[in-house]
Amino acid sequence: MNSTPRRLYIFTGKGGVGKTTLSKAFVRYLNQHDHEAVYLTFKNQSLGDHFLGNSETSQNGMKEISLDLEECARTYIERRLKSGLISSWIVKTPFFRALVNMVPGFSYLIFLGKILEMGKDNPRLIVVLDAPASGHALTMVEATTNFKNIFESGVIFDDTSKMLSRLNDPEYTQIHVVTLPSLMSWQEALELRSGLKERTPVGVDITVNNCLYPLVENELNALPINIRQKALNEKSLVEENRSEMQCILPHSLSTDPRAIEMDLLGSLSKLI
Secondary structure, three states: OOOOOOOEEEEEOOOOOOHHHHHHHHHHHHHHOOOEEEEEEEOOOOOOOOOOOOEEEEEOOEEEEEEOHHHHHHHHHHHHHOOHHHHHHHHHOHHHHHHHHHOOOHHHHHHHHHHHHHHHHOOOEEEEEEOOOHHHHHHHHHHHHHHHHHOOOOHHHHHHHHHHHHHOOOOOEEEEEEEOOOHHHHHHHHHHHHHHHHHOOOEEEEEEEEEOHHHHHHHHHHOOHHHHHHHHHHHHHHHHHHHHEEEEEEOOOOOOHHHHHHHHHHHOHHHO
16 A cells, blocks of 8 residues: 555445445455454444443454443543442443433544544554444534533543544544435535534545446446446446545445455555
């Protein structure tokens, strides 16, 4: 690779655009280029009645971590108070649960703290976050700013200041908005990118996923009319907006998720 990877990559976009497959493919790409990368998701976004716990697995040589909100909150409080017993009690109290569940962005503040802690513990680690869709991504990005404005001093102020310095560092964080090659999806991606750019100075690029046109460009006339029209619509969209597109990924003919990830590997260098 010609450039140095960031430490945190956030993939977001409307549901169903292929964020999960693309995120996992990007982790494989980084691993193949001698970088230590992990695929990460949020297991839940509110505190429930049942403790789920963080989970970590290895799928075909790729590490996957799913973060549980209560576990992340407990370990954060334990680290601050230096008491596992007290932290376990605090996260079970009705007040704390109501606070986390009712205050917009509080859960993301907890998750982001855990992600940055992982990066601090392992300076080589690259986190690829399969983030919540669209509106949730906006809340996640602005959460640390909101809490820094609320708390003018103290531990939370100091911690959110550190989170902001990383989250808003273009050398540390990169955001990819994923879209399908359709007009409605494209417009939503543009709106999301605009919203994110208003909230953070880091790079926010659009990746167009699952493009059929590059695969059938030379045999359009032999295709059924509905598929031909889909391909032509994609071509028109790409040609009119190519300057706004960081990466254009072709449709995969595979049906197995792992096989699709492997098909994408040769097209991901621009995501760095």
